[in-house]
Amino acid sequence: xSEALSMAxxxxxxxxxxxxxxxxxxxxxxxxxxxxxxxxxxxxDHGGVLFxxxxxxxxxxxxxxxxxxxxxxxxxxxxxxxxxxxxxxVRDRPAGTTNADLPTGDIEIYATExxxxxxxxxxxIPVFGEPDYPEDLRxxxxxxxxxxxxxxxxxMKRLAITASIRRRxxxxxxxxxxTPILTASSPEGARDFLVPSRIHAGKFYALPQAPQQxxxxxxxxxxxxxxxxAPCFRDEDPRADRLPGEFYQLDVEMSxxxxxxxxxxxxxxxxxxLEEFADGKPVTNGWPRIPWETAIAKYGSDKPxxxxxxxxxxxxxxxxxxxxxxxxxxxxxxxxxRVWAIPAPTGGSRAFCDRMNGWAQGxxxxxxxxxxxxxxxxGGAGPVAKNIGPERTTAIRDQLGLxxxxxxxxxxxxxxxxxxxxxxxRDRAGQELKLIDENRFALAWIVDFPFxxxxxxxxKIDFSHNPxxxxxxxxxxxxxxxxxxxxxxxKAYQYDIVCNGFEIASGSVRNHVPETxxxxxxxxxxxxxxxxxxxxxxxxxxxxxAPPHGGMAAGIDRMVMLLVGAKNLREISLFPMNQQANDLLxxxxxxxxxxxxxELSIRVIAPDVKKD
Numbered sequence: 070x071s072e073a074l075s076m077a078x079x080x081x082x083x084x085x086x087x088x089x090x091x092x093x094x095x096x097x098x099x100x101x102x103x104x105x106x107x108x109x110x111x112x113x114d115h116g117g118v119l120f121x122x123x124x125x126x127x128x129x130x131x132x133x134x135x136x137x138x139x140x141x142x143x144x145x146x147x148x149x150x151x152x153x154x155x156x157x158x159v160r161d162r163p164a165g166t167t168n169a170d171l172p173t174g175d176i177e178i179y180a181t182e183x184x185x186x187x188x189x190x191x192x193x194i195p196v197f198g199e200p201d202y203p204e205d206l207r208x209x210x211x212x213x214x215x216x217x218x219x220x221x222x223x224x225m226k227r228l229a230i231t232a233s234i235r236r237r238x239x240x241x242x243x244x245x246x247x248t249p250i251l252t253a254s255s256p257e258g259a260r261d262f263l264v265p266s267r268i269h270a271g272k273f274y275a276l277p278q279a280p281q282q283x284x285x286x287x288x289x290x291x292x293x294x295x296x297x298x299a300p301c302f303r304d305e306d307p308r309a310d311r312l313p314g315e316f317y318q319l320d321v322e323m324s325x326x327x328x329x330x331x332x333x334x335x336x337x338x339x340x341x342x343l344e345e346f347a348d349g350k351p352v353t354n355g356w357p358r359i360p361w362e363t364a365i366a367k368y369g370s371d372k373p374x375x376x377x378x379x380x381x382x383x384x385x386x387x388x389x390x391x392x393x394x395x396x397x398x399x400x401x402x403x404x405x406x407r408v409w410a411i412p413a414p415t416g417g418s419r420a421f422c423d424r425m426n427g428w429a430q431g432x433x434x435x436x437x438x439x440x441x442x443x444x445x446x447x448g449g450a451g452p453v454a455k456n457i458g459p460e461r462t463t464a465i466r467d468q469l470g471l472x473x474x475x476x477x478x479x480x481x482x483x484x485x486x487x488x489x490x491x492x493x494x495r496d497r498a499g500q501e502l503k504l505i506d507e508n509r510f511a512l513a514w515i516v517d518f519p520f521x522x523x524x525x526x527x528x529k530i531d532f533s534h535n536p537x538x539x540x541x542x543x544x545x546x547x548x549x550x551x552x553x554x555x556x557x558x559x560k561a562y563q564y565d566i567v568c569n570g571f572e573i574a575s576g577s578v579r580n581h582v583p584e585t586x587x588x589x590x591x592x593x594x595x596x597x598x599x600x601x602x603x604x605x606x607x608x609x610x611x612x613x614x615a616p617p618h619g620g621m622a623a624g625i626d627r628m629v630m631l632l633v634g635a636k637n638l639r640e641i642s643l644f645p646m647n648q649q650a651n652d653l654l655x656x657x658x659x660x661x662x663x664x665x666x667x668e669l670s671i672r673v674i675a676p677d678v679k680k681d
Contacts, residue, residue, distance in 0.1 A: 083102070083104040083156070084104065086104070086106040086154055086186075087104050087105050087106045087154070088102075088103055088104040088105075089103055089104075089105065090105070090125055090126070090127035090128065091105055091107045091123055091124055091125040091127055091128045091129055091130045091173070092125070092127030092128020092129070092130075092172055092173060093127065093128070093173075094130060094159055094173050094176050094178075095172075095173070095175065095176065096161065096175045096176060098159045098176065099159050099160055099161055099176060100158070100159065100160075101158075101159050102156070102157070102158060102159075103156075103157060103158075103159050103178055104154065104155065104156050105123055105125075105130055105132075105154070105155045105178065106125070106152070106153070106154045106155075106186065107123045107124050107125035107130075107152070107153070108123070108124050108125070108150050108151070108152055108153075108196075108216065109121060109122070109123060109124075109147050109148065109149055109150060109151045109152075109153060110122035110123065110124040110129055110149070110196070110197055111149060111197050112144075112147060112148070112149070117135070117136060118133065118134075118135045119133070119134045119135070119141065119144045119145065120132070120133055121133075121134065121144055121147065121153075121155075121180075121183075123153065123155060124216075126221075128171070128172060128173060129171060129173065130173045130176075130177070130178060131162070131168075131173070131176075131177040131178070132144075132155050132157065132177065132178045132180050132183075133177050133178065133179050133180065134179075134180045134183070138179065138180055138181065139181055139182060140155070140156075140157070140180035140181055140182050140183040143182075143183035143184075143185070144180060144183055146185070147183065147185065148188075148189065149189070149192065149195075149196070149197065150189040150192060150196060150213075150216075151185060151187065151188050151189050152185075152186040152187040152189075153183055153184060153185055153186060154182075154183070154184040154186055155178060155180050155182070155183050156180070156181050156182040156183075157178035157179050157180040157181050157182075158178065158179045158181065159176055159177075159178055160176065160177060160178075160179055161175065161176060161177075162174070162175060162176060162177050192213065193206060193209075193210050193213070194206055194207060194210055194213055194214065196213060196216045196217055199217050199218065199219060204639070204647065204648075205647055205653055208639070208645065208646075208647050208652075208653045208654060209653040209654060210654075211643075211644055211653075211654045212654070215643070219640075220640060222633075223629070223633045223635065223640055223641045224641070224643060226346065226629065226632065226633055227625075227629045227633075227641055229346070230342060230346055230625075230628065230629055230632065231298055231625065233341075233342050233345055233346070234298070234319055234338070234342055234625075235298070237337075237338045237341055237342065238296045238319075238321075238338060241294075241334060241337075241338060242294055243294040243295065243296040243321070244292065244294060244295060244296070245296055245297055245298075246284075246287060246292070246295050246296075246297055247297065248277070248280040248283040248284065248287075248297065248299065249277070249283065250276060250277065250300070251264060251274040251275075251276070252274065252275055252276075252277050252283075253274070253275060253606075254273060254274075254275040255275065255278060255603075259278055259303040259304065259305045260303065260304040260305060261275040261276065261278065261302075261303075261304060262275065262276040262302045262303075262304050262314075263275055264276065265669040265670075265671055266669075267668050267669050267670075270669075270670035271670055276302035277299075277301060277302060278301055278302060278303050279299070279301045279318070279320065279622060280297060280299050280301075280320050281537065282604070282606060282607045284297075284320060284321075284322040284620060285322065285537070285579055285581075285607060285610075285618065286606065286607065286610055287322065288322055288323075288324045288615070288616055288618040289610040289611070289613070289614070289615045289616070291324075292324075293323070293324045293325075294322075294323055294324070295320075295321070295322045295323075295620075296319065296320060296321050296322075297319075297320045298317055298318075298319060298320075298625065299317065299318055299319075299320040299622075300315055300316075300317055301315065301316055301317070301318055302314065302315050303315075303316075312626065312638050312639070312642060312645050312646065313646045313648070313650035314646055314650060316624065316625075316626050316638075317624075317625040317626060318622040318623060318624050318625055319574075319622065319623040319625060320620075320622045321335065321576070321620045321621050321622065321623075322618060322619070322620035323618060323619060323620055324616040324617070324618045325616050325617055325618070326578070326617065326618065326619050327578065327617075327619070328516075328562050328564065328578050328619065330619075331564075331576060331578070331619050331620065331621060332358075332514060332564075335566075335574075335621060335623075336356055336514075339512070339566065339573075339574070339623065339628075340352055340353070340354060340356075340512070342628070343510050343512075343568075343628075343632065346632045347510060347632065350508050350509050350510060351508075351509040351510070352509070352510045352512070353375075353509075353510065353511055353512040353513070356512045356513050356514055356566075357375075357513045357514070358513070358514045358516050359373075359513050359514065359515050359516065360515075360516055360517040361515055361516065361517050361518045361519065362517070364515050365484070365488050366381065366383070366409075366484070366488075367380045367381055367382075368380070368381065368492055368495060369381060369488045369489060369490070369491040369492020369493070369494070369495055370488075370489070370492040370570075371515050371518075371565065371567075371572075372515070372565065372567045372570060372571060372572040373492075373513075373567060373570065374496065374499070374505065374511070374569055374570030375511035375512075375513055375567075375569075376505045376506045376507070376509060376511045376569060376570075377495065377496065377499035377504060377505045378414070378499075378504055379411065379412055379413070379414075379495050379498060379499050379504065380412070381409050381410060381411050381412075381491060381495060382409070382410050382412075382468060382469060383407055383408070383409060383410075384408050384409070384410040384465055384468065384469075384479070385400060385406075385407045385408045387408075387457070387461050387464055387465050387468075388400060388408050388457065388461075388481075389401075391456070391457040391458075391461055392456040392457055392458065393438075393453055393456040393457050394456075395481075396408055396438075396479070396481045399481055399482065400481075403483070405483045405484075406481060406482055406483060407481070407482075407483075407484050408479055408480070408481045409479065409480050409481075409484070409487075409488075409491050410465065410468075410469055410477050410478070410479055411477065411478040411479070411480070411491060411494050411495050411498060412469045412470075412471055412475065412476075412477050413425075413441075413475060413476040413477060413478060413498045413502060414471070414475050414502070414504065415474060415475065415502050415504075416441065416475060416476035416498060416501075416502050417441040417442050417443060417473065417474040417475045417476045418441065418476075419441070419450070419451075421441075421476065421501065421502075422439045422441055422451065422476055422478075424501070425437055425439065425478060425494070425497065425498065425501070426439065428497055429490075429494065432490065432493065434490060437478050437479070437480070437494065438451075438452070438453045438478065438479040438481075439451050439453060439476055439477065439478045439479065440453050440454045440462055440465065440466075440476065440477050441475070441476035441477075442466065442471065442472065442473045442474065442475055442476070443473065443474075444473050444474075447459050448460075448462045448463060449462040449463075449466065453479065465477065478494060478498070480494065496570070510568055510569060510631070511568065511569055512566065512567065512568045513566075513567055514564050514565070514566060515564060515565040515566075515567055516563075516564045517541075517560045517561075518533060518534055518560065518561050518563040518564070518565075519533045519557060519558075519559070519560060519561065520532070520533060520538065520540045520541075520556075520559040520560060520561040520563075520589075521533055521556045521557055521559060521592065521593075522557060523553060523557060529593065529594055530553055530556050530557075530592055530593055530594075531593055532589075532593060533561070534561070534563055534575075534577075535561075535563060535575075535577050536589070536590065536593075537577070537579050537580055537586075537607075538561040538562060538563045538577035538578065538579065538580060539561070539562045539577070539578045539579060539580040539581070539585075539619075540559050540560070540561055540562075540580070540585075540589065541559065541560040541561060541562055542559070543582070543585060544582065544584065544585040544588060546559050547559070547585065547588045547589060547592065548588070550592075556592060561577060562577055562578035562619070563575075563576070563577040563578075564576055564577065564621070566621075566623065568628075568631060569631060571627050571631065572624075572627075573623055573624050573627050573628055573631070574621050574622060574623035574624065575621060575622060576619065576620050576621025576622065577619060577620075577621075578617070578618075578619035579617075579618050579619055579620075581611060581615040581616070581617055581618060582611070582615075583608060583611040583612055586600065586608065586611065587600050587608075626638050626641065626642065629641045
């Protein structure tokens with residue numbers, strides 16, 4: 070029996086489209102007949118012999134057609150991203166042509182038949198090679214973009230991470246609940262996405278910014294341990310670490326717990342997920358607990374990148390009464406003024422210091438004072454060193470543990486107004502001097518957040534973060550406070566998880582006592598009636614026996630972004646919007662018909678257009 074007739078009989082038994090996938094064949098399959106279907110990844114012509122790389126979700130297989138093959142004419146016709154079916158014989162690749170980078174790199178298929186299942190037009194963006202293309206074009210043709218190897222792999226890793234989270238949460242004794250998507254508008258937090266009601270003309274549902282109240286109600290309902298991979302919707306401006314419109318979070322709530330119980334339960338879950346997908350990079354075990362005030366003073370941020378070894382210190386006393394009149398005068402005039410030092414190990418050159426000073430001016434600052442130390446130069450170099458003298462300069466160096474070849478930068482004023490800039494300067498110095506260990510995941514709990522803050526725009530006390538948190542000291546702490554300064558000193562049982570300079574989770578022990586809840590809101594200017602109107606479901610539930618409870622929410626998108634090393638959330642999301650909150654693939658947001666508007670009792674009023 071001829072080889073062609075034997076293969077034809079074998080092919081008759083094959084599935085219509087494939088007997089295996091493009092990532093499955095190995096040397097053990099040599100001599101077998103195979104049928105593959107997939108996309109043409111690329112076509113290469115080597116002296117009249119055609120090599121067609123065929124790709125599907127599972128991998129790539131090399132297909133060969135020479136002029137003696139019955140499939141040669143078909144192979145000549147196919148182009149990139151056409152969908153084809155191939156029948157052929159699995160054989161070893163010739164010596165010296167194997168590809169160690171491919172799991173199928175030891176074999177190839179000698180094609181006997183090629184069928185075009187779907188031709189492709191000329192591509193607006195390429196799939197092979199992954200060159201950099203404008204983001205809007207990539208989003209408009211996202212179905213092509215998702216075929217790219219890196220993005221495809223990122224999406225699959227995201228699914229694996231989510232599956233790992235679900236497994237670990239279930240093993241920890243949590244139950245996955247689904248909470249409503251259509252809910253009531255929340256007066257707190259970001260701007261809601263509103264959904265008009267057809268049945269109740271003039272009224273609106275809202276998409277949930279988070280399942281916060283629902284998960285607390287589940288605790289009041291007696292379910293004890295809740296989690297959900299929850300979609301959240303916020304009508305806010307996009308940024309690199311948050312997509313416009315929607316994002317996903319691991320939402321968690323636990324009954325009969327204190328803050329430490331949440332830490333002990335969730336730290337192993339998050340650590341385990343990161344270790345599983347970190348590709349061998351070290352992950353912090355036994356996370357440090359850093360008070361919020363310490364984080365601000367040391368790092369200039371409540372989400373510090375702890376891979377950066379630079380820690381700021383207060384050096385105010387070294388400048389008090391010194392010859393550096395700018396700082397000395399500020400210190401004498403205002404007791405709030407502090408001088409912070411930003412050490413820069415290995416940064417001891419005028420060129421680097423001048424670059425940092427220029428960067429500060431680009432950030433809208435007048436400059437950045439500095440001292441640096443060179444070999445054989447007593448007391449340090451730079452204008453600050455000359456003004457304060459060698460004794461004070463040496464004292465600063467000794468306090469900071471610096472040496473020859475190092476530098477230090479200074480910021481001065483009210484820390485509440487300059488700490489963010491100081492944190493940026495710390496980050497900049499660490500990046501410029503390559504002090505940051507890029508190959509690890511550094512985690513910590515940030516604790517003891519302030520419960521209240523001063524709202525300078527409205528000239529009143531306001532919640533610093535989550536209004537549903539329990540103040541440390543409970544109702545007694547609220548009652549004991551007599552002034553705005555007293556209120557601002559109250560801490561909350563609130564905490565964040567930070568990783569490599571990102572806040573990846575936030576949570577708190579909740580204020581489950583209705584009287585304490587009302588008191589907390591009264592301090593911000595709301596009445597009991599306001600509380601009952603705005604948070605009626607939660608307030609009413611607390612009247613009927615609410616367990617002490619607490620929880621947190623971790624950003625799935627941010628965790629995946631960190632684990633795959635992406636710089637933008639669009640690289641780990643299926644169908645994201647662009648920076649202007651437009652879905653370029655589906656054309657959303659879009660106009661709707663007058664009929665639809667009438668059904669919803671809505672009239673669109675065009676915004677005023679200001680004339681030049």
